[in-house]
Amino acid sequence: MDGTQILTLGLGLEAPWVLKDQHLDTFVSPHRLDLYVEAERGSLYPCPECGKACKAHDFADKTWRHLNFFQHHCYLHARVPRTQCPEHGIKRIEVPWARPGSDFTLLFEQAAMSLVKEMPVLAVSRQLEMSDKRLWRIVHHYVGRMLGELDLSRVTAVGVDETASRRGHRYVTVFLDMQRKQDPVIFAVPGHGKATIEAFSAFLAAHGGHPNHVTEVVCDMSKAFLNGAAEQLPNAEVTVDWFHIVQTFTKALDEVRKRERRHQAHPKALRWAVLKNTETGNLTDQQITALQELMSDRSATADAWIIKEKLRWIQKAPTPRAARWRITNYLRVMREAVIDKPLLKPMIKALETLKRHTERVVRRWMSGLTNARLEGMNGLFQAARSRARGYRNEANFIAMIYLIGSPVGRLLDRAKST
Ligand SMILES: [Zn+2]
Structure with a gap:
């Protein structure tokens, strides 16, 4: 077997194509091997x-x-x-x-995609000595093609979450199949609110699913989104995710802290101390001291923090009935605590939000869908962000979300092995 035959085999050439000539140029950098097929x-x-x-x-x-070819x-x-x-x-x-x-052979593209699944695109482009722009083009092609094969005919429960594509930049909204154990992302789209749910509904229909078959939606409490869900997914019961309730209260608490800081000095460690989950987060000594000081001086931030922390009592309710009862009582007691305290206005708003969505929150005790999945999205977003480091637009970020968090990655592996 001579060199030409080996290369022909390596290329997988079949009739009528044959390798006619080859030329290794070691005078250019990087060295190159040119193969001429005819x-x-x-x-x-x-x-x-x-x-x-x-x-x-x-x-x-x-x-x-x-x-x-080697190097x-x-x-x-x-x-x-x-x-x-x-x-x-x-x-x-x-x-x-x-x-x-x-401009690349299929084998080259497959190798590139295998690397992109494991490391940041920028790093892959350096390793392959090509521009990241061209590499992104390959990524988009394969992600798009695999998305085309996505079968959504059995989707009945959907979770929704959104994230800023970059710090303070535009939003990306992500839809999950709540019944999928692995790779739950089924749709990601720029923007947030009503338009995204319209886009999802069309995407679902284009992939064998039916908006009318969706009976459960787990999401946050944005009005635009709830209106969109009512319109586009008419048979869906909406469950407000507990994670989003806590998020609403945490944001309000931070708002109170900022307002109060304008009037009185806070210890530096306080910000993180109050935002941390006291049950699972490990507080530093400094943060514990900050919290103790906070409690002793009865500041507005302390009140707000207690209001947020007491949400746990609701969360631990054993039944939907108990949950509804606890929410009612919680709201009554907390409203009294915030009355006539202008600094606590953000907390009043959070309490009103909870009141407005009580039934949607209680549904969480009935639907049986765990909200751990939505909470897990943060990890996915972070991973996608770091893989797409230096990405120029939302489309790249979205492609990475699909590659890491959706069935696209596995569809790609399957396509390769056939
Ligand atoms: Zn013909």
Whole structure:
């Protein structure tokens, strides 16, 4: 077996294509290996429309980057014909080693995608010595193609969460199949509110699902979103996620702390101390001291903190009835505590929000869908953000969310093995 035969096997070339020439250039940096592929003279090629063997009309020279040959960049060159079909006229044929329009061979793209699933895109582009822009183009192609194969015909329970694509930038809204144990993301879209749920509903319908089959939605309490859900998913009962309740109160508490700080000095450690979950978060000594001081001086921040912490009593309710009873009592007691205290206004708003959504919150005790999944989204968003580090737009961030958190990643592996 000579070198040409080995390379032919390595490329997986089949008739009519043969490797005609090869050239290793060690005078350029990086070194490159050029492989020249040709079809035998007078070969017939299948018409891309009907598959009928046709004569070539003319040829165009094309080049693809291929997997490195050891440390050398490797390029594949071929003269690609246009067929002259009696029925379909003149058409450019597809070559078996690359997809139409790509400057890379399929093997190169597969290798790139395997790396992108494991490390940041920027790092992969450096390792492959290509621009990250071109690499993103490959990522988008495969993610888009795998999304096309997503089967959503059995989706009946949906969770929704949103995140800023970058600090303070535009939002990305993510939809989850609440019944999927692994890779729950089924849709991600720029923006937030009503438009995103309209987009989801259309996406669901385009992938074999039906908006009318969705019977449960777990989400936060934004009005725009709730209106959208009522319109687009008419059979869905809405459950407000507990995680979002805590988030609402935590934000309000932080607002109170900021307001109060304008009037009186707080110890530095206080900010994180009050925002931390006191049951699971490990407080530092400084933070504990800050909290103790807070409690002794009966500041507004202390009151707000107690209001937030007492949510736990509701959370531990054993039954829906008990939960409803606890919410009612909690609201009564806490409203008395905040009355005539202007600094606590943000807490009053949070309490009103809870009151307005009581039934949706109580549904959590009935629906059986765990909200741990939505809480887990934060980890996914962070991972996607770091993989897409330096990304230029939301589309890249979204592609990464799909790649890490949706079935797309596994569809890709399956496509590769066939
Ligand atoms: Zn034809």
